[in-house]
Amino acid sequence: MSREQITHQNQTQGADQKAEEERPMMEGAAAEPVAGGKVWLVGAGPSDAGLMTLRGKAVLEQADVVVYDKLVGQGIMALIPPETELINVGKEAGRHPVPQEEINHILLREARKGRRVVRLKGGDPFVFGRGGEELELLCEWGIPFEIVPGITSAVAVPAYNGIPVTHRDFCSSFHVITGHTKNKPEAEINYKALVDMGGTCIFLMGITAMEGICQGLLSAGMEPTVAAAVLERGTTAHQRRVVSDIAHLPEAAKAAQIRTPAIIVVGEVCTLADRFSWAEQRPLGGLKIAVTRPRDRSSRLAEQLSLFGAEVVLLPAIQTQPVVENQALSTALAHIGEYDWLVFTSPAGVQIFFAELLQRRMDIRSLAGIQIAAIGQATRQAIEERGLFTDLMPQVYSGETLGRLLADRLLQERRRGKSGRVLLPRARKGTEDVIRPLLSEGFAVTDIALYDTLLQAENPKARWDESVDYTTFTSASTVQGFAAMHPEIDYSAVKAVCIGQQTAKAAAGLGMQVFISKEATMDSMTELLMELSSREAGKMAQAESGEAQQ
Ligand code: SAH
Numbered sequence: 001m002s003r004e005q006i007t008h009q010n011q012t013q014g015a016d017q018k019a020e021e022e023r024p025m026m027e028g029a030a031a032e033p034v035a036g037g038k039v040w041l042v043g044a045g046p047s048d049a050g051l052m053t054l055r056g057k058a059v060l061e062q063a064d065v066v067v068y069d070k071l072v073g074q075g076i077m078a079l080i081p082p083e084t085e086l087i088n089v090g091k092e093a094g095r096h097p098v099p100q101e102e103i104n105h106i107l108l109r110e111a112r113k114g115r116r117v118v119r120l121k122g123g124d125p126f127v128f129g130r131g132g133e134e135l136e137l138l139c140e141w142g143i144p145f146e147i148v149p150g151i152t153s154a155v156a157v158p159a160y161n162g163i164p165v166t167h168r169d170f171c172s173s174f175h176v177i178t179g180h181t182k183n184k185p186e187a188e189i190n191y192k193a194l195v196d197m198g199g200t201c202i203f204l205m206g207i208t209a210m211e212g213i214c215q216g217l218l219s220a221g222m223e224p225t226v227a228a229a230v231l232e233r234g235t236t237a238h239q240r241r242v243v244s245d246i247a248h249l250p251e252a253a254k255a256a257q258i259r260t261p262a263i264i265v266v267g268e269v270c271t272l273a274d275r276f277s278w279a280e281q282r283p284l285g286g287l288k289i290a291v292t293r294p295r296d297r298s299s300r301l302a303e304q305l306s307l308f309g310a311e312v313v314l315l316p317a318i319q320t321q322p323v324v325e326n327q328a329l330s331t332a333l334a335h336i337g338e339y340d341w342l343v344f345t346s347p348a349g350v351q352i353f354f355a356e357l358l359q360r361r362m363d364i365r366s367l368a369g370i371q372i373a374a375i376g377q378a379t380r381q382a383i384e385e386r387g388l389f390t391d392l393m394p395q396v397y398s399g400e401t402l403g404r405l406l407a408d409r410l411l412q413e414r415r416r417g418k419s420g421r422v423l424l425p426r427a428r429k430g431t432e433d434v435i436r437p438l439l440s441e442g443f444a445v446t447d448i449a450l451y452d453t454l455l456q457a458e459n460p461k462a463r464w465d466e467s468v469d470y471t472t473f474t475s476a477s478t479v480q481g482f483a484a485m486h487p488e489i490d491y492s493a494v495k496a497v498c499i500g501q502q503t504a505k506a507a508a509g510l511g512m513q514v515f516i517s518k519e520a521t522m523d524s525m526t527e528l529l530m531e532l533s534s535r536e537a538g539k540m541a542q543a544e545s546g547e548a549q550q
Helices: 003-025 054-061 100-112 131-140 153-160 191-197 210-219 249-255 268-276 299-307 327-334 347-359 377-384 399-415 435-440 476-485 501-509 522-549
Strands: 038-043 065-068 085-088 116-121 145-148 174-178 200-204 227-232 240-245 262-266 288-291 311-314 318-322 341-344 371-374 422-427 445-455 470-473 495-498 513-516
Touching (some): 038 100, 038 131, 054 116, 065 100, 100 116, 100 131, 153 200, 153 227, 153 262, 191 210, 210 249, 210 262, 227 249, 227 268, 240 268, 262 268, 288 299, 299 311, 318 347, 318 476, 327 347, 327 422, 327 445, 341 347, 341 377, 341 399, 347 377, 347 422, 371 377, 399 435, 445 476, 470 476, 476 501, 495 501, 495 522
Parallel strands (some): 038 116, 038 145, 065 085, 174 200, 288 470, 341 371, 422 445, 470 495, 495 513
Antiparallel strands (some): 200 262, 227 240, 318 445
């Protein structure tokens, strides 16, 4: 028997024994621990979704229930599949945080139902995260668990502000200290020892106690000119930094109205921030951008935006669902050789069409001899990814233009004796615009409903809020889905970056502020966002120089 098996067996025996002894105390617990129940203590990192570990993400995606608190980034919450249950144990406006004891019991209760429980925490679970306390009860009950460490804010937040926590010119150690002094007298921090060590001091949970902390260091003999910084909402698009010296830090932080979550960094390394700051300098740095594409098709745009430095929030607004047992499609495919043109009007259509071919064990050679049309570049790209080139694509992304262009081509071909039969596999609610010019010239179009576009219902995991700077829409249906998901927000506050005229019309119809990319591609949308970003930066610089002149 392997060591792992032995350990597991011991844990299970332990659980049985505990169940016997303590069952009456456990409110709502199952009579026996159900096999398979397990808890993963996962560190979500400081906020930026890109800073969660690969393992953390994998564990999160297979969870039955996620117990989370307020420091977990919005981008990370949006990674949790819609069907996963959520339990919020963090402090929110008007609500007290769930006491630690109760959190421990929630974890135990859920695991004993046989569920996969993820306890998701900001930063690293063992750095002032009470991870140790949460394991005590699980251990007593023999519940198996795993720890997935996270990137702690103590190191990552300075890094995102251009502050290396160690630097050979300045220090040879760094110290992470809690500034939370509620139940402990302040004297518990050994300021003298910190000053003597001469390392960088990083205080977490220290915003309310900032004056006391700075005073403590000064009284212990720290030079008042030692550099210090407060770093707010680090690693998010809207992170803020105040750099000063230890004597003036509280005053400067107050003037800037710094709020929690923020960390205090004390040490000469803080002087490097201005030279090394980089996060804001990225082409999309400082922007929080929502992506409303369907979950399975959001990754390319989201990745691109985040590579350019944006904070990306996934708010899938629509979902595509293939038509099941598609008889019309089967019939058309059985006669595929009789068609002259195959026309695609969306990347989703391409993906589902080829999946259907595969399912019927037809390979792409069955399309030999058929010409292929695409409505726009994204669709064309999806076709090319399947090893096929398109024969026709309009310059302007619109159903009508595609229909007209195709009708012209078919007229030419008719003169050469072709019948001009068109297969159009697409969304069920597709517009008539594509078909009209073809029908009026007497061509036969087989319009196949390949998939339905479902609007996403309200989803507590994917909430839009006013801190989102721009929301991207890649089709009119994403706008409709967004409206269905967020029925109560003020649409005039939404800055909508739209892929084309149709999409823009839908967004403008709701009263959104509309921006349209030059081309109907995601690259072009990204370029537009960069332009908007540099325009905003320009405006800010202007405002600052205006202030300086006054
Ligand atoms: N386990 C966490 C820390 C929990 S204590 C970690 O390893 O990062 C909570 C404190 O962490 C906050 O009061 C704040 O001081 C700090 N913190 C967490 N996330 C932060 C962020 N994005 N920006 C600034 N400070 C943060």
